[in-house]
Amino acid sequence: MIKFEDRIFSGGRFCWSGYVEAAAEAVIASDVCQLEELVTRYEGDVGEARGLLRLGEEWLRRWSTTWKVGGGEVSWPVRDMAGVPVRSSRPTRGFTWQRAQRHHPGLEYMVSTGRAHGFESIAESRLLVALDFLGASEVLSQPFRLDFEHADGKSWHVPDFLAVVDGGMWLLDVRPAHLIKASDALKFAASRETAAACGWRYSVVSGWRPHVFSVLDHLSSRRRPARDLLGMRDQVLAAVGGGVLAFGELAEATSLPAVARAHIVRLLWRRELGVDLGRPLLDSSLVWATTGSRRRV
Structure with a gap:
């Protein structure tokens, strides 16, 4: 021994x-590990993608997020996101199934939250299993729509998950590394800036360690x-x-x-x-x- x-x-x-x-x-070590030890994260050329964002004066006011709360939608500037009732919000879009679709949506039950959570791909469902193992106390799928500005105009992005892990907020996107395009990198950069402005962590999960x-x-x-x-x-x-x-x-x-x-x-x-x-x-x-x-x- x-x-x-x-x-x-x-x-x-x-x-x-x-x-x-x-x-x-x-x-x-499974008893003390954290998420970053389990997955591989996309870093890419963060500086290049960030350089395309319009982050000048008043960007926290110009960029906005739209959430589903109660029976309707509510928008907040990024600067006011501290007042969003995150735990009472709902996914910004539903999870549907139909014949011949290329992605694999579904519902994953998590013991740590006591309910099922929607996912849009097998890669996303695997992340939910890991968050359950890590004891995430809350997970919101498709939490909000982010409208942001960049050098070529305006775009929007819906992050995959917003999770509460060890008492902190963690915004997460899931995309296999070989599927990440330049347009995705720009959206991820915008999400990273938004998370940082809110005091949240942000990661793009691109794979798993062996x-x-x-x-x-x-x-x-x-x-x-x-x-x-x-x-x-x-x-x-x-x-x-x-x-x-x-x-x-x-x-x-x-x-x-x-x-x-x-x-x-x-x-x-x-x-x-x-x-x-x-x-x-x-x-x-x-x-x-x-x-x-x-x-x-």
């Missing part, structure tokens, strides 16, 4: 001293609450103690290994246990008990 104290930070991620294979690469989503997808299969009639949670946590065990060894250390496997996955999703999200989830995967503040009970 590897001692928990042998886990050390390296470059913002955990490494295991004494475990040669894992120590060679940074570990994406193995991360396949592991999250598996963990999400056990995300819904379930009764533990056999007391497996206590057995699993007692078995791992303050050390580190391989997934298979941890299951075998309980009275019902087959049942324990499902509970280990559930505890990994709840971040009561940790694992390296940057590697496939196998019987040999190292699992440890959570000690940080992100533990969800």
